[in-house]
Each structure stands twice: as C-alpha cells, then as structure tokens.
Amino acid sequence: MxxxxxxxxxxxxxxxxxxxxxxxxxxxxxxxxxxxxxxxxxxxxxxxxxxxxxxxxxxxxxxxxxxxxxxxxxxxxxxEAEGSDEDTSSDEEESEPKEKEEESNKEEESQKEEKQSSEEKKESSSKDSKDVIATPAARKRARELGIDLSEISARDPLGRIRPEDVDAAAKGESKQESKGSSKPSSEDKPKKQEKKKEETKKTEFDKPVERVKMSRRRQTIAKRLVEAQQESAMLTTFNEVDMTNVMKLRSERKESFLKKHDIKLGFMSFFTKAAVGALKEFPLLNAEIQGNEIIKKQFYDIGMAVSTDEGLVVPVVRDADRLDFAGIEKGIADLATKARNKELGLEDLQGGSFTITNGGIFGSMLSTPILNAPQVGILGLHNIEKRAKVMPDDTIEARPMMYIALSYDHRIVDGKDAVQFLRRIKEMIEDPFDLLLEG
Structure with missing residues (x-):
C-alpha cells in the first residue's frame, strides 16, 4: 500500500x-x-x-x-479498479444442485445491475457536481446536506455557488416537505424554542448573522498585512499629478497604438515606466532587508496588484525596464486575465522588487497602501478628478488631477528620498516626452 x-x-x-x-x-x-x-x-x-x-x-x-x-x-x-469480475464460486457451491446455482447467479446478476446502476447515478451526479463552479466551502456544505450542486442556482453574477446558496436550497426543500405535513404539535414547540435559544447563544448576537470560514488565501492576506505593519516602520508620503499631458498624448496615440500592437494604451504603462526611472535614481526603494543586510536589487520586476473574487494577488511583470509601453500593457493584461481565471502559477507571484496598486479603478480618491513584504516600497494610484489648479501665470484652471501615494519602510528609506522619489514620478508623468526619453 x-x-x-x-x-x-x-x-x-x-x-x-x-x-x-x-x-x-x-x-x-x-x-x-x-x-x-x-x-x-x-x-x-x-x-x-x-x-x-x-x-x-x-x-x-x-x-x-x-x-x-x-x-x-x-x-x-x-x-484492481472496482467493477472487475471475480470468480467467487467455492467448492460447496459447485456441489449444490443446478437450480440453486442458476437462482444464485440470477440474484448476483440482479445485485450487480443494481450496484452498477447506483454507481452510474453517483458517477453522473459527481460529474455534474464537478462541472459546477462552486467554492470549496459550498461543496463541503452540499455534501453535508446531501444536496446536488447541479440543482442549485447561484446568486453570484459570475455563477459561482457559495455556502449561502446551498443553505438556501436546503431551506427551500425543507419548506416543501413541511407543506405536506401537519402543523407542529405543542410538544414540538418547546424543542424548537430551546434550539433557537442554543443558536442565539452560539452566535452571540441578538440578530441574524452568517458565519463564513475564511479561505486559505484570505487568511494569508490578513496575516501578511498585519505582519507588514508590525515588522516594518511604514510611513506614507503623498503628492498630486496633473494628468493633462498624459491624457492628451494617450488620446492622440491610442488608435494607432491599438492598431500597431493589438493592445490598448493605458495609464499603467506610463506609471510603470516612471516608477522604473525613479527606482534607478533611488535604489533603496528597490531593495529589501535580510537580517542586518540591505539587498539592493539590480533588476526591476514590478508587482501589479490585481483584485479577484478570492482576494488581492500581486503577479509580477518581469524586467519592466527592458519592455516598451506595449510590452508592459500586454504583460499586465495577461497577468490580470490569468488571475481572474485562477491560472496564475507560483512563478507569476514570486520575486517582485516593487509594487504598484491602482485603487483609482474602484473610485478611490486617497489611500495609504500597505507594503508587500519583503519589499520596502509600494506606489498607490487613485482616481482622476478635475480640480482647480493655480497656473504659473496665477490664472486658475480646471485640470485632471490624481493623488499618488508612496508607502515605504522608514528603516532603510529616509523621508527625503521618499519625497524626492514621488516628486520624480510626478515630473515624468507631467512631462511624458521626458518619460519617453527615460524609457
């Protein structure tokens, strides 16, 4: 064995x-x-x-x-796999009359047919359940309640069955059974009241709640975010960027860019290029701490935070300094697709040197991103909004502005370097031609 x-x-x-x-x-x-x-x-x-x-x-x-x-x-x-035929006859059975042997054979064949039919049903049910998109917790709950997943309708827009869908299906079945039964007797009422009291006591809440076990990924995310705050001297600095010139350049070039490279020109490639340029000037933000040593990385593998149904993941765009804008956009798009389809491999998630997270796609105006340990820097992007800006000639114009944030580990990165790093990104984004030269 x-x-x-x-x-x-x-x-x-x-x-x-x-x-x-x-x-x-x-x-x-x-x-x-x-x-x-x-x-x-x-x-x-x-x-x-x-x-x-x-x-x-x-x-x-x-x-x-x-x-x-x-x-x-x-x-x-x-x-040998189940279903293989074995000769189970003994010397005693051979000595029995022919009629008994025939009856025994018929009975065995009948039992085999019933068993085979039962196995086919189970196998069919198992195949149907495997084809259904469901969380591990939902599959476990369905087994406990003896419910076929293929018969459950999901409320999730993506069609994923969750534990609450299984519970709802179970309640629906119990309601149908109770319709044909008589009203509960007075003896049943005290039992139900006791059960209700036990459930209330168990939840420790006066009102209905739902308990859902955290997924392995969510538990790890929670653990690492807490560790990042406990084990690093994290600090965040802010600046704002005038997006006028980048938006103008993007608008002018997006059609030809799409036609030439078969990928849309987004803002992330601009900020990735700017981050790489700034990291070359401030290498401590592209480092990590190991014991009493600082490891300065001579490569630029940029992590891109991607939100999925099961939590945040940070796949890595390798050698971003060697990629052009199209290469970066394709890399980001491929990783995002793999993340949402659960096709990321371990090699896609390991070894990043710096991370960019874009809360602006969800409408975030300002936030303080948490470090992706053991990295010592993370750049946070936010939504673009028109705000009044005083121009050099003292006139006031409505400009598309974005707040950017840099969280860093103050143990090895001084405030001066962090502020200048963010300032350098601001300069390159506001002058994209300078950014193109840097790239």
Whole structure:
C-alpha cells in the first residue's frame, strides 16, 4: 500500500486547503495523474499521484486544511479498479444442485445491475457536481446536506455557488416537505424554542448573522498585512499629478497604438515606466532587508496588484525596464486575465522588487497602501478628478488631477528620498516626452 502525501510546493508554501478531489475510492490512477486540487495562500495547484494503482482510501475531505508531508490518500499498487469480475464460486457451491446455482447467479446478476446502476447515478451526479463552479466551502456544505450542486442556482453574477446558496436550497426543500405535513404539535414547540435559544447563544448576537470560514488565501492576506505593519516602520508620503499631458498624448496615440500592437494604451504603462526611472535614481526603494543586510536589487520586476473574487494577488511583470509601453500593457493584461481565471502559477507571484496598486479603478480618491513584504516600497494610484489648479501665470484652471501615494519602510528609506522619489514620478508623468526619453 503506497501513501500519497502533500508534496513540497514552494519554499514559502507549507500548507493549504483541499479544494476538490478529482478521484474517488476505487478509481484506477497512473503515476503523475492529478488526484486533487489544493488551494494555497497564493495559487491553486494540482497534487499528482506518485504511484500507479487503485485509490484504496481518501483520508481527508474537501475543505480540510493540510500541511506539507500529511498523508492524504492510499494507493493499492496491486489492486484492481472496482467493477472487475471475480470468480467467487467455492467448492460447496459447485456441489449444490443446478437450480440453486442458476437462482444464485440470477440474484448476483440482479445485485450487480443494481450496484452498477447506483454507481452510474453517483458517477453522473459527481460529474455534474464537478462541472459546477462552486467554492470549496459550498461543496463541503452540499455534501453535508446531501444536496446536488447541479440543482442549485447561484446568486453570484459570475455563477459561482457559495455556502449561502446551498443553505438556501436546503431551506427551500425543507419548506416543501413541511407543506405536506401537519402543523407542529405543542410538544414540538418547546424543542424548537430551546434550539433557537442554543443558536442565539452560539452566535452571540441578538440578530441574524452568517458565519463564513475564511479561505486559505484570505487568511494569508490578513496575516501578511498585519505582519507588514508590525515588522516594518511604514510611513506614507503623498503628492498630486496633473494628468493633462498624459491624457492628451494617450488620446492622440491610442488608435494607432491599438492598431500597431493589438493592445490598448493605458495609464499603467506610463506609471510603470516612471516608477522604473525613479527606482534607478533611488535604489533603496528597490531593495529589501535580510537580517542586518540591505539587498539592493539590480533588476526591476514590478508587482501589479490585481483584485479577484478570492482576494488581492500581486503577479509580477518581469524586467519592466527592458519592455516598451506595449510590452508592459500586454504583460499586465495577461497577468490580470490569468488571475481572474485562477491560472496564475507560483512563478507569476514570486520575486517582485516593487509594487504598484491602482485603487483609482474602484473610485478611490486617497489611500495609504500597505507594503508587500519583503519589499520596502509600494506606489498607490487613485482616481482622476478635475480640480482647480493655480497656473504659473496665477490664472486658475480646471485640470485632471490624481493623488499618488508612496508607502515605504522608514528603516532603510529616509523621508527625503521618499519625497524626492514621488516628486520624480510626478515630473515624468507631467512631462511624458521626458518619460519617453527615460524609457
């Protein structure tokens, strides 16, 4: 009997949550076949069988938390898949009259047909459930309540079934059952009241609440954000940028840019180029701390914060200093698509040197971004709004303005460098021709 353990995934990943089993007990597997999907704090990965044989036992269920090295299943390397015919006749059965043998055979065939029919139904139901888009918690809840996921309608706009959808479906079934039953007796009322009191006591709230287990990714996000604030001397400085010239240049070139490169010209490529230019002038913002040493990075892998249904992820655009505007825009678009389709690999998320986050797409006017440790700098962008600006000739004009923020680790970055870094970005964005030369 061969044990299947949670393998080493990456240096920084030691645990995960079983999102979905891809096999069931009795299935035949070959070495290297994917047997389950594991949700980690960064990406979802498939765990493969490291031996050929038959799944003898599944030791963990979907929704369970597991660590690297945990035994999660057992494979019988000499076993045969369920459904193979075996000769179960004995010497005693051979000595019995022919009629009894025929009756016994008929009974066995009938049982086999019933079993096969039952297995086909289960397999069909399992396939239907696998085709349904649902969270691991929803799948676990559905199993507990004995509900088929394919029969549940999701309220999520993207069609993803959540635990509350399963609970709603369960309540709907109980309501239908109660319609045909008689009214509850007076003996049932005290039990219901006691149950209600217990539920109220359990939730510790006077009014209805919903308890939802945090996903593995959300738990890790929460943990790391707190750690970033506790382990760094984080400070934020602000400035504002006049977007007039960038918006004018973008408006003039967007059609020819799209036609030539098959990608839209956005604002992120301008700010990425500006950030790279400023990092070259202020290298401590492209560094990290290891013990009592400062590691100054000689590369510019820029992390781009992307919002997904399961939380924020920061995939990395590699060697941004070597890419032109089209290359940066394509890199950002590809990473965003992979993030939303859950196709990011560990290599897409590791090794960034500096991060940019754009809260402006959600309408944020001003915020203080939290560091993406172990990085020591993060640039926050915000929405563009027309505001009154005093011009050099003392006239007042309505200009498209954006607040920008730089959070930095004050342990190695002084306030002077941080302010000048942000000022340099402002200068390059307000003079995009200078930015093009820098690029």
């Amino acid at each position: 061969k044990e299947i353990k949670v393998p080493e995934l990456a240096e920084s990943i030691t645990e995960g949550t079983i999102s979905e089993w891809l096999v069931k007990k009795g299935d035949q597997v070959e070495k290297g076949d994917p047997i389950l999907e594991l949700e980690t704090d960064k990406v979802n990965v498939e765990v493969n069988a490291d031996a050929s044989g038959v799944i003898a036992e599944l030791l963990r269920e979907a929704g369970d938390d597991v660590e690297v090295g945990d035994v999660i299943a057992k494979v019988d390397e000499n076993g």
